[in-house]
Amino acid sequence: xxxxxxxxxxxxxxxxxxxxxxxxxxxxxxxxxxxxxxxxxxxxxxxxxxxxxxxxxxxxxxxxxxxxxxxxxxxxxxxxxxxxxxxxxxxxxxxxxxxxxxxxxxxxxxxxxxxxxxxxxxxxxxxxxxxxxxxxxxxxxxxxxxxxxxxxxxxxxxx
Numbered sequence: 001x002x003x004x005x006x007x008x009x010x011x012x013x014x015x016x017x018x019x020x021x022x023x024x025x026x027x028x029x030x031x032x033x034x035x036x037x038x039x040x041x042x043x044x045x046x047x048x049x050x051x052x053x054x055x056x057x058x059x060x061x062x063x064x065x066x067x068x069x070x071x072x073x074x075x076x077x078x079x080x081x082x083x084x085x086x087x088x089x090x091x092x093x094x095x096x097x098x099x100x101x102x103x104x105x106x107x108x109x110x111x112x113x114x115x116x117x118x119x120x121x122x123x124x125x126x127x128x129x130x131x132x133x134x135x136x137x138x139x140x141x142x143x144x145x146x147x148x149x150x151x152x153x154x155x156x157x158x159x
Contacts, residue, residue, distance in 0.1 A: 002107055014056040031132070032132040034155055062078070066078060079094040093127065096108070096111055098111065
């Protein structure tokens, strides 16, 4: 399995990440909820504005570029935030992306393990994330790493 390292995103990298994240989130919402595209676009923009009032400098959020531990080449990104949930500090994964041409090579697993190491180094003993129902590949990875599914929503369109 590959090793990974991380470094903070530059302002230009954050701008590229933000430009990709909102449309990607819109697509996820449209595929996985009953929200029409126009409403999903409004919700996505509003969500990002509320979560990141100070952009890359928003307190308790970290935007990282993941690199191959051997070559130093970029392999993906992480957006993490330290939060309080049920009276305990958790490291929340808002976004974990392995760059498209590198998927299927073990970087996703390596990134998840790296996140756990970051959490432990900060004295945090719980990592949480949200994954959309149609992302079977990610859900399978998370389960294989010992993550527990906490909830599931379902719907059926009639007529």
